[in-house]
Amino acid sequence: MDRKVSLSEISDGKLYGLNDMVKAGCNDCKGCSACCKGMGKSIILDPFDIFRFTTNLGKSFEELLNDKIELNIVDGVILPNLKMVGESESCAFLNNEGRCSIHANRPGICRIFPLGRYYEDHAYQYILQIHECKYKNRSKVKVSKWIDTNDSKRNEQFIIDWHYFLKDLQEQIKKSADSTWIRNINLYLLNAFYQKPYVKDKDFYLQFEERLELMKSYLVSLER
Secondary structure, X not given: OOOOOOHHHHEOOOOEOOOOEEEEEOHHHOOOOHHHEOOOOOOEOOHHHHHHHHHHOOOOHHHHHHHOEEEEEEXXXXXXXXXXXXXXXXXXXXXXXXXXXXXXXXXXXHHHOOEEEEEOOOOEEEEEEOOOOOOOOXXXXXXXXXXXXXOHHHHHHHHHHHHHHHHHHHHHHHHOOOHHHHHHHHHHHHHHHHHOOOOOOOOHHXXXXXXXXXHHHHHHHHHO
């Protein structure tokens, strides 16, 4: 989901790479779970998030839809997001102690917070959002350590590929008046990248690339 705001409004004005130091360290969020509440539908899940959930939590996509995640339309595309529950509108994965019950498998958006991604020229860098985290006196930490994701370069390429694929698809949907075409595209995407089970012992990025190529071929076939 793109935000149409200037960097000076939401960040410290700097752009960060994986090897840079950034003031994001929050002492393991001790006594705080503010960023796990009241997020609405903003924690959108990508295919890698669902791979982590389904292969490590022992739940299928359909089972997750029962009480942990929900579907929402983002610029014309149906995508899953974390579900907020209860009067406090807390993340469904937040436990009674106010801690993340899936921290090792937390989604990409949660993983980088309070950082955000700034996309430009088919690439991206990180920004430090200055109005999001409630923790004071944050310490400096290396971006790559903060994100805590193996095979960071391949993960970075996946994020780029997924972002720009969605961006192009959303533009096509915006220009289309064919509701049947839009419905078929959404059903295919939802099945290909989210509902269809991932193989735990097979490289995720290879699985994603295979599915992305099939999706692109499907889009071409609809144009004939």
